[in-house]
Amino acid sequence: MKASMRRWDRRHFIVAGAAAALAGLSRAQATRPGDQSAVILVVGDSLSAEYGLKRGEGWVPLMEKRIEQQKIAARVVNASISGDTSSGGRSRLPALLSKHQPTHVVLELGANDALRGLPIQGTEDNLTAMTRAAQAAGAKVLLVGIQVPPNYGSDYTRRFAAMFRTVADKTNAALVPFLLDGVADAPDPAPLFQADRIHPNATAQPRILDNVWPQLRKLL
Template identity: 65%
Template sequence: MIVRLPGRRHFIAAVSFLAFAGLSLPATARADAPARILVVGDSLSAEYGIARGSGWVALLEQRLQREGIAATVVNASISGDTSAGGRSRLPALLRQHQPTHVVIELGGNDALRGLPLESTQRNLAEMTRLSRQAGARVLLVGIQVPPNYGRSYTERFAAIYEQVAADEKVPLVPFLLRGVADVPEASRFFQPDRIHPNEAAQPLLLDNVWPALRRLLKP
């Protein structure tokens, strides 16, 4: 069940009253409350072309259970989404799910469509700010483009994520596809389209995300 928070002034007043009366805060305001992790991504996180429940986000839910970490995961990823699309969808997602943590994995489709790098950077930065303003901790997940885009573009694109992470002071996973797209015989980890990772690659994607996310989940 999704619990909607009251307006800011009413929330502050309620917290002040509870503190004055010596009462405990509701579960959603306690540090030991279960985490709510919102993943906003594209096809790399939306289980494109693979069986439902086999993607890295679904595997994340399983790992959280094995680790004994109380958390729910909401996968709001959409295949084909751009950073602009994620930015436009995010406010409603934040209101609906009230996440404690937001994982942002977007930008790959911006590169495929040749969208301006400056726009991608602005969108990712704004998504980060909106999430933090909503009280969530943010993990930015980076994507790198293939070498055939040219060395200059490849380096500038990768630098987008580094810059946003530095400016907004949030942790960064530099490359979601590390160990998948940058290894010999990488084709064994991809679907026939040579763009989307297959089921065999999904545990590796999670391994790339997990260390940074695990640190972020600590109180």
């Protein structure tokens, strides 16, 4: 009787151990990072908010379509607001991080700061704070740079463009140096812009996405 019980105990121990191992494996498989959908939060201004475009024509919706086509497990939250500044984005970001819990944050702000003649240092401080807040929340950050026309003066234009690199270097964030590369500096940019000559039209949006995509794809 005792020997029989000892054999049963050993068999029970082996079965229980195997079950525990399988349960642990199942939990590990269920929580692998690659199995979970990424959440990409885009915080920008009119350049990302489809200003003057039909819904679905902007580079952010086009990015959603590309993500779907490439079967990437990710969803996009576009929290861009036309006219927003880096200060406005900074004030909105904490609530957005709490609500959406993004794994990736794309920051496209600063153009309206320049249009309003705001100090570059203030814009740099805001973008730095936003980047660090997103990183502290566990998100990877892609900083999207913008450039201003030369009529702002060569010194201001140079320092404004360099600011995005400075923020990226300080925070180890990924960087798209110029959102409108190949658009604003095209040989003949007029056909790529709306009548206001500030906002790119629908024709330009695929090129804008192509400027952002390589750096974002590396982070996904």
